[in-house]
Every structure is written in C-alpha cells, then in structure tokens.
Amino acid sequence: MSKSTIWQSFGQRNQSEAFEELGQDEFRDINPGEESGEEGLLDSKTPRRDFLKYLGFSTVAASLAASCEIPVNRSIPYVNKPASITPGIPNYFATTYTQDGDVLSVIAKVRDGRPIKIEGNDMSPITGGGTSARAQASVLDMYDTARLRFPARIVEGRAEEIPTFDAFDKAVGDAMTGLGTAPVVILTSTITSPTTKKLVGEFLSKYPGSRHVTYDAVSHSGMILANEASFGNKALPSYHFDNAKAIVSLGADFLGTWLSPVEFASQYAKGRKIDENKIGLSKHFQFESILSMTGANADERFVHKPSETGKVALALYNAVIGAAVTGVSDKVKDGIVKAAKALKEAGGAALVISSSNDTNVQLVVNAINNAVGAYGKTINWGVTSNYRQGIDSEMLTLVAEMKAGRVGALLIAGANPVYDHPAADQFKEALAKVKLTVSFNTKLDETTELCKFVLPDHHYLESWGDAEPKSGYQSFIQPTIHPLFKTRQWQDSLLKWSGSDKDYAIYLKEYWMEQVGGQDNWDAALRVGLRYPGEVPMSAGNFNAGSLGTATAALSVAPKAGEWEVALYQKVAIGNGSQASNPWLQEMPDPISKATWDNYAMISAAAAKELFEIDITKTGDTDSYDVNPAKPMVKITVGGKELELPILIIPGTDKRTIGIALGYGRSEKAGIALKEAGKNVFPLATILNGATHFAAFDAKVEPLSTTYKLALNQVYNYYTDSLGVRRTEVVKETSLANFMQNKEQFKHERDHLVEEYAKRSGDYRNEGSLYDPRLNDRPGIHWGMSIDLNSCNGCGACVVACNAENNIPVVGKTEVLRGHEMHWLRIDRYYVNKPGGDPDDLSDVVFMPMMCQHCDSAPCENVCPVAATNHSSEGLNQMTYNRCIGTRYCANNCPYKVRRFNWADYTGADSFGNNQEGIISDVTMNMNDDLVRMVLNPDVTVRSRGVIEKCSFCVQRLQEGKLNAKKQSRPIIDGEVKTACQSACPTHAIVFGNANDKESMITKSREHNPLRMYYALEQIHVLPNVNYMAKIRNTDELEVVAEGPGEAEHG
C-alpha cells in the first residue's frame, strides 16, 4: 500500500502558486485582448497603432538606408537651339562610304548632332539601297579611340603633337624645299573622286618629276592589263549579273569581296528569286580552291588547286570553242563541260569572271566572254568601273626607286603597304631611304608609324568629297558632324602645299557647280547624294584576240607546284584589313566558318583526316572536334616563311589547299580590337611577273601537337544529325529538278500538320491549341517578316546593321569563346551533303538568318515568372528590361535560341558602377569609352547586366512610323517602316510589314509562294511571325524524297 505522490512537473510536486493558477485556467479559452484586463487595447504596452508606426518607420528607414546610389548622367540643353536640330528627331544626310576604292552611296542618320547609323541610299542605281557589313560598321570607325587626334611628327613610333596646322605646314614645307629636284610621290589606294584626281594632278604639276602611284592591297591589275590588251582600254567594264542566265566564276567571290560585291549581290539576287508561277533561275558555276561565300551560293561547285587556275580557264575556253578539254581532273572536266554547255545555251546571257591577277588568265576569260557573246549583254564597256585602279608593277617600280634614293618625298593617303604589301620588308627598307614621308592615314598604322609626319585625315562622315564609282555615276560626300579631332582632309593639305588659298570644300563646290550648273542644282545633287546618267546603251567594246595566243601558251605550262598550296582570301567582314580595327566587323562571324576575331587555316575534311585523323563523318570525332574550341594547329612553310595557325575544317575545300584570310595580324597601335587578332599572311602572297597572286604554290604543312582556341558562333554545321534524321522543320531546301518533280513537297509537310491536328476546321493555328481560338484574333496591325532563303547569300550586312541600330554590345573574343555573344540576328550556315557521301562533296550550303520569331504562342512568354516578356497586340514579342530579373528560363525555352543574356556589364549600364575591368574583354571596355558610346542609338535602351535581350523587330522604328502616321491621321503605309536588317540587305531577302494588310508586301510574299513558304519548327505550334521561303538550287540532281512528311510529334 503506497501513497506515493504522482507528479508531472516540479510545479505540480511543490504545489506552487503559479502552477495552481495555471491549473485553474487550463481549460478556459481566452478571448483575444482579454488578458489586458479592464484597460482598453490602446492602453497596452505596445498598442496596435504604435506597432504600425514602428513598422512604417523601420521599413522606410531600412529602405532609405539600403537604396543604392545610381550614377547620375547630366544632360545639358541647348542655350540657343540650332535651326536644323530638334532634340530627339534625327536628320538624314546623303553621303558616300568610300574605302580603298569601294564606293557605296549611303544615308547617314544623325541624332542630336551625332551620326549613329548608316543606311543604303535607295536612289542609287548601282546598289538599289543595299549595303555591306563594312559600310554599316564604318560609323563606328569615326568614334575609334585609336584615331590620331592631331597633326604630329613621328618619333620612334610615337606621335608627337605639332600644335597648329600652320606649324605643320611650315615643317613639311621646309622639308619639301630642302628636297631640291627629288620628285614627290603621292601613294594612295584607288581614288574614285574626280575632284581629288584633278587636285592631285594640279599638285603634281607644281613639283616637276612627281607622280601619283595607285596601290591596291588586293588589286585587279591582271584584269586591267588584260582589258588593255583585249580592248585597248586600261579599265574595268561594268557587269550585269542580272542579265546573266549562266554565270561562271573562276574563284571570284563576287558576292562577298570581289570588285563591287553589293552591286553584284543585288544584281545576282534578281536572277535567283523564284516566282512560283514561272520558275526561272540563273545557273551559277563556281570553280575555286576554297569554299568562298559565293561558292556557297553556287549551284554547282568544283574545286582545284590554286596553281591550276590557268588550266581551268584554258579548259573552259577550249570547251566553249569546242576544242578538247585537257589538263584538269575528271571532276573539274565534267564541270567545265557542263558550264560551257550552259554558257553557250544562254545565248549571250552568260558571264564568266575570274579573280586571278594573272593577265594571261584574264585574257583567256575575256576570250571566253567574247566567245559566248557576253560583251554588250552582261558586260558593258559603255560604263567603266573605277573601283580598283592600281597596277601592281607600278608599286614594285616605286619601291625600287625609293630604295635607290630617287624619291624625295612620299605622301601616303589611305594606303598601308608596310602591312599589306607582299614585299613589305623591302618597302620598309625603301621607306627609310625617303627623306620626307608624310602619312595622311587616320591612325598610327604600320606605315604611318614609320613615316616622319602624320596629318590625320577626317573620317568620311566628317568630310567633303565625291566619288565616281562608275563612269558617269557620281556620289557625293558631305560632312555630318564637325570634325571630332584636330584633323584635316588630305585634299586640303595638297591645296595648301600647292599654294592655293582655297579649301577643299570650296574647291569641290566650284567644280561641281560648274558641272551641274548652279547652286540650286548642286544643293539638289547633295540632297540626294547622287548624280547619274539616264539609260546608257550597252556597249560590247572592240574585242581584239591578239594576245590570246601568248596567253594560252603561257597557261599551258603550269607553275611549279608543291604538295600543298595556300590560297589567300579576303573575309567578307575584314577584307584587306584596312577596317580590321572595327570591333563590329571583328565580331561578325565569317559567313562560312562562323569564326570571329581570328584567321586560321581552312582545310578540307579529307585533309583533316590525313593530318589529324579527325573523321568528321564519325560522330565521336565530330563531337570532340566541334565542341572543343581549342583547335589543332599546323605549321605552314612557304618560301622559308613559317606560320603557325589553328585549323578549321571547311568541307568543300580542295584537299591539298589551305585557305587563310588576309587582313589579320595588324599592329595593336591602330586599335585595341587588333590585339591578338590572327596573323598577317600578306607576306605569303607570290609576286609573279610583277603581279601579286594571293596564293602560294609550294607550301609545306606539318601538323603540330599544340592547340589554339578559336571563337566560333556556330559549332555544329549540319541540319542532318548523326542519326540520319533531317531536321526538315528547320531548313527546307532542294534541287530545282526535285522541286519541279514534286512541287508540293514543302506544302505537303505543312498540310500534314493540318490533317493531324486541325482535322475539324482545317485551321492549324487555332485548332492546334488548347487555348481559346479567340485569343488568336488579332485585329489592327500584325507585324510579320518573310525571309527568302534563295536570295540570302549570307553576307552579314544585316548582322552589323542590327548591331548598330540596337546598341548590341561587342563582347570580345574571350566572351565569344564562352558562348556569350550578344547578336540578336545571326546567320545560321548549314552544309548539305548527300547521305553517306563524301563530306567535301557539298550539295549545298544554306544560309538562314535567324532572329526572334515573335511567336504568337511564345514559349518564352509563359515561363517568365515576372511577365518581363510578353506579347503586344501587334504580334511583337516584347522585352521589358526593367522588369527582367534574369532567370534565363525564357532563353532555355526558346526553340530558336535567339535570346541573349547579359552575362556581364557589357555596356556600362549597371547600377554596380564600373567594376568590370578584367571581367569583360579589353575591347568591350574600350567600347564603353565616352567617345565610342557616342555611336549608341538613343532610341534603344542600353541593357544592364543580368537581363535578357533579343530582336525587337526594331520596335523603335515601328513606333516612330506609327506616330508619324498618326500625326498625319492616316494608317501606316506598307514599306514606311523598315527593320534595320531589311534596309541593309543588298538582295532584298527580307520583307517586313503588316500581315493583316491584304495589300502589303508581306501578305503578298506569303500568298504568292505557297509552295515554298514555311515556318521554322511549325510543328511545335509556337506560331512564329517570321516565315522562310525554302531554298531551291538550280541543279538537276534528283534525290530520293523522304518517305512521308515530317514525322515530328506535335509539341
């Protein structure tokens, strides 16, 4: 019997008061507020209102204390507003882009006194408003921090300022008088300006024995001399690719870099556009050693070694005149027979061109053109071209004279032979022997560095001037901004030094007033920027076959060739390197290789297999080669000169040829963008019979075990994947023969989607969706774009135009290597092979411009947690940068992978201030310099770190167009607004407009091409607003049509 106490807690055991109290209340519910007894709620220690006060105060205090200080930029208004400037409203000035003889009539857009964008001049009969990547990028050259900012004496490679122009004139004048009778030589690249030529003549007449030497880094002297022999005219004719039904190009990259690519691209595209009701395509044969952009667009392509160029030309001549074709490989022979047949059948609508600098080859080409009746049909001697005037041998003579000390003064304008002459060492040596050397170049480039004086020229956007690209066709240059620096046009210097008191602007005006007749006419001419004759009758010229015999005899003996040969070529963006310091051009991927910031050795798939045992037909090998940016290197030895370069496998390169781009490896002094950008291969060029040949016929190639990282924008090259599946929903292309046999093939694939997913209504757009179809009713404007893959040649003008218009940051090589490039618009390039075929035997190369598709059922829009990207009522997929928090979910979910993320503070727009030194590349840092930032378009937000951006269909232009229409109380007119890519395109491959307008170009483009029209990845039902037109290449090759339409599941 025990009476033990049972307890649960000490309180209970001790019977404490507190415990008793608790026990009493244990099962009583206490109402809120009751515990405060008789006192009211407000009398408690912290009443509710106080609590709210404290809460409010502390929140405000915390947020004030925590708020970041954002850098403040002050803008100062005009005190007296200039009459011509309304802040926020751009002015447009017609002017002319000129560089090394390239001439393009352009319109400069000037916002608040700053030129910010170059557009083509639609009135130009030569280009039809098209532009090139280089012209688009040229505006950035003006804001280049490496530009020389004052007249200077060069001391040990540095520019020491001479305080005034007068002092400079005196220094040079003194030096000139000290020369005695030694002649003065003016060394320039091709001058197309009539007034400058006149001026040079006047200047030279003041200095007896003096002369003007035209030196083109990549000249056409072979052609000019051949024309002199064939036609007695030391000039270049006009070409009309639009008139040609059969085009044979012997190595000429006429769409990318040869002579006048924008003009030719626009002509060529006319023969390549397809009217589905009346299909007619020009036929283009390309014989070349490496895969050029033009070759990529050709219908049929044949490769040969560079040393065989002469034989190929000769063989084609023989085929055309019906003689036996010999001396070339069987494959090339087949091609020549085919090409000759096409040329003859074209009835004069045929054109043969060659990029060779060998006069003999050009003589044979002239003979072929004569034989097929091209003169007067596709080649016009009535209008001559002035793009290139340099004769290589003249330069060699000059070097010899300089070496011999027979040149007293050398004035250099727009030429850089120390960098780009094959015998640059000799030129350097010779330069040192000239007493007075004055450079008018704008930067401290390789040649300027070795001169004694420099008086930097204006940028063309700061200059007065004129150009005559073709005889009778003039284009004017007028300044768009007051010169940024203490620079002077070199024409002014010539005037001054020849004792004239006029400045060049007056000189120019007087000259043209006389030509056009009066101030009013001159004003009008300046306003449109152009002057051209009416219809000029075609002239065939007087062909004289006199020198053909010696030419054929010379060509039948092939030059001595080694095992490997090197072909040197110009890249579409970089060209001969004179604009290489432009970061936009450096970052623009090469159309073929998709590489940026470097040159490299392009080798064929077969050569890669032989040298490195990389077999790109084996998926394992392609993966390890493709995914790794570190590419194996080769050592190339040409005539004792050694060069180590990384390789890039470019299918379709001749097996024994290595292609290397010119224009790289320049001195860093001429711009930060040149730092470590490739190697200079001008020294590898061969000088033969006084002409420069951009090839080396005897090279040694050794594989090395080292690697080098190449920054590529696209690493995978086929739309056929390793499982043999053709991603036909992405790219649609076929041969003409196939298309004619089965015209419905592309349409059928689209119809199949309707059968599968919209059986009831036949409306795939609405029935294929779970959402209410009424959501797809979009009245008013509905923007759309149509891109013709048959017209697009991949030139990249649109890419640079997009960069300029939309303030797209340049990220530099280090960031491109990491897949961080920011381009809103890219051109995808796919190689097409026959299934299981030799990878070097390309059936086609497709260029596909890819930007935001502005899907009406956009997968990016619904995944953004904060609704930073959404759809406008006009069909635009919009980005709200302010709202974006940077989850990158939208970029992941974009099937087209067009969204770009700001991985770092590329634009200096971040609230963290400037902390990116060493994080972003030097080039990007330089792009954020106050000077370079002047190129930014004020209508487009500069994006900060951590936000997504992408193509906006140039929404700022759309808004401007709509506002203008609204002010005039009218609907927007079709074609009134153009996107930057559309207006830059030389081939009009891009059509843009309101798809709800039944009369608009875009609607017509879609309705008139039902057989070729398609949307990329239509089966996933994202409803893009950008459509493509399938590419049809003009070959008679028939492929087995894939069984049934696309098998792809509905997304």
Place this chain on the structure above:
Amino acid sequence: MSVLKYESAVRAPLVDGSKSYHQVTEDIIRPIETTPTRLWKIGFGIAVVLLLFGVYSVYREVTYGIGQWNLNKTIGWGWDITNFVWWVGIGHAGTLISAILLLFRQGWRTGVNRAAEAMTIFAVMCAGQFPIFHMGRVWMAFFVLPYPNSRGPLWVNFSSPLLWDVFAISTYFTVSLLFWYSGLLPDLATVRDRALLKWRKRMYGVLSFGWTGSTKHWQRHESLSLVLAGLSTPLVLSVHTIVSFDFATSVIPGWHTTIFPPYFVAGAIFSGFAMVQTLMIIVRKVLNLQDYITLEHIEVMNKVIVLTGSIVGVAYLTELFMAWYSQNPYEGYAFFYSRANVLSPYGWSYWGMMACNVLSPQIFWFKKLRRNITVTFFMSVIVNVGMWFERFVIIVTSLYRDYLPSSWSTYYSPTIWEIGFYLGTFGLFFTCFFLFAKWFPVIAVAEIKHILKKSGENWKKDQDNLEQKDVKEFEDVMAH
C-alpha cells in the same frame, strides 16, 4: 505463460537496450549540455569554411555578373538549377517520414524523424539559394512576389512554373518548419527544465514557448501535429511535382515529358532517404545513439531506397521507350544520342546516373547488405551522386542540343565560383546541422518515450516483474 508477456514475433524492438525514461532523456539531451567534442569542432570548422567560400562565390557572381559562371547562350541553366533540384529532392525525406509515416502510424519513425525534418529544412534552405542567386539581377528578386505595387496593373505571371516554384517551396518550407518546431516544443521544455545556467534556462524557456506539459498543451500539440501532418502530406507530393513542371511544361526535347511528376517525386524520396541514411549513420556514431537509431531503421530505409530506386529506373526506361515510340526525331535525338550514347559529349553523365541510381541500389535486395552499415553508408552517398547526375542529365543534355543545330553548344564545364556556390550550400547545410546537433535534441525525446513501453528489454523485464506482483500492487503500478 502469462498473457501479459508479449513480444512481437515479426517486429523487432524499436529501441534497443533497457532504457528508463530518465535514461532516454539523459542519452539524448546530454550532448546538448556538454562542451562539444573535438570531432564536432573539426566538422563545424570545415562546414563554416565551406560556407564562407560559398558566400564569396556568390558575392563574386552578384557583383560581377552571371558571367562568373560558364553558362552560355544555349545552356542557360547548369549547376545552379541542377543543385536546386538536387537539394529540393533531398528535402523530401524529412517531411515524408514525419508526416506520411505519422499518418500511417509507423512507430519506427520516431527514432529518425527529428533529424530528418531538420535535414529537410536545411536542404530546402540550401535549395532556395539557387533559384534566388541564379537570377541575373538578384536585387530585384522581390519581383517574384505578388505584392501590391505602384506600377499599375503589373503582377507576377501566374502561368510561369518558376512562380509556382516560389509558392510551392515557400509553403513547403513554412509548413516543414512549423511541423519541426512544434515537435521540438516538449523537448525544448525538457532541456529548459534540466538547465542549470540561468541564460540557458531563459533561452530554452523562450524557445519552448512556455511549455509546461499540461494536458491541454499535449492535447493541442497532438492536434496540431495531425493537422500539420495532413497539410504536409500533399506538399511532399506537390513540391517536386511542381519543380518537375519547370521542365515538363517547356518545349525543349528531353524536358517536355509527361512522366516527370511521379518520376521526380520518386527520385526525391529516393535521394532524401539516402541523405537521411548518410546523416543518421554519422549521428548515431558520433552522438552514441545506436540504441535509438537501430539497424532496423537502417534496414527499413534501405527498403524504401531500393523501391524508389527501382521506380526511378522504370521511369528512365519508360522515357527511352517513349522517345522511340513517339518517333519524334528531336526527342529521339535527345534520348538516344545526347544521353544514352556513351560517346556523346555528355554520355558519361547519363550512364553515371544509370549506374548509381538504378543498378547499384539493387544490392539492397539482400538482407545482409541492407543491414550492413558500411555498405549502406557508401550506397547512400552513391545514390545522391547518381541523383545529382540525373538532374544534370535532364537540364544540361536537353539544353545543349535542342532544335536548331546552329545553336548547339560548346562544352560546358563549371567555373570555380559555380562549384564554390555548390560547396557553399554544403557548408550552409552542415553548419546548420552541426548547430542543430549542438543545441537541439537530435531525437524526439518525448516521442521516443511513447514507444518505449512497447519495446526494449525494459518492457520485457517489467512484464516479468509484473507477473510476480499481486493484484493490489499491480493496480498501483498500472494505474499511472
């Protein structure tokens, strides 16, 4: 034979040894009251170092940009979201053990539920770092909250799975925290009552919310536990379902898969149990709690691992089958080329996943191996490595080669700061766990006492004693 003498023939005792209530309290609460051991100090030190490295990694990423990581235009998510899903998955076991097993009245859960719940909370905390700091502008992270604002009708996007994540994870975290803390109250009161130092008494007094052990408290406590268990149970299933929606609702081949919700949940339980195993095996050893966390526990959890591992395996095979059966070339490419092909750039991760998640857990069909502590520990790590691979496979191998071959990515490998962030979350996790083990009872003392009567040597001894007693004495003893 007495009718009272009862010991289950099928169930092993839940607590080994002969323990009195007092002894249970002593065993479990003692480590809290003594100076931490050397082992604890070393472990804690390492954890803090990792945490600081993680903080620095995140600092770099926030100040210099996401470019501090090696993600690119094609692979927008890499280690960040992989780690997020991995940690969320781990955070599943705790609530499953405490909530679902509570509802199913699984007595064995009491030995491990406290630590498992703590693990859940810490894992979810770690997981939460990734979606927050993977943002390009983390200082604007509050935009994901639907708060009333002065920006007109601007609202969050309720159709975004990422927003669902915000709600799912914050709800899950809140409920788990409440559940865990409400379970802690009686034990904290015990610590308070045993405390000798004034500040300890005060601190645990505050932390235990004035728990007195009154009947009313117990009544409310039990009701709350049941309510929270009821709330948590659907959450266990919903959180990972919603996380899987991040992928399943997208258009990317390899993500766009209807199987994801069940597959993710199974995977989460799989990895969660593996993590519980890893921790429990360490804890029972370090804190000498072998009697409370017994081989039985380990075996039971191994059974769950082999079951969920096999479910995951079936899911993997189903995916492959569907990729073939659908004849969708894009999906086919993602599964057969990018993943199942061991020679493809990321083939290793797929086969690593298969080996770790599907093949290796099959050893737990053998009882001997299920009860082997070394094997279990090793396997628990392997499973979590495998589950990391799984998330990496899903995220990266789907993204790096999707629709347009032109955009296929170059090789992705993380930077030191990306790895640092991951290590930092380990630091955070273990720092929290060490602090938890130091300041809180790692086993639910009160709950263990519930089951003590029904198991253990003590119980048997009591029964024997009882038989010797007369009716009067029996009444006295059994009345209370």
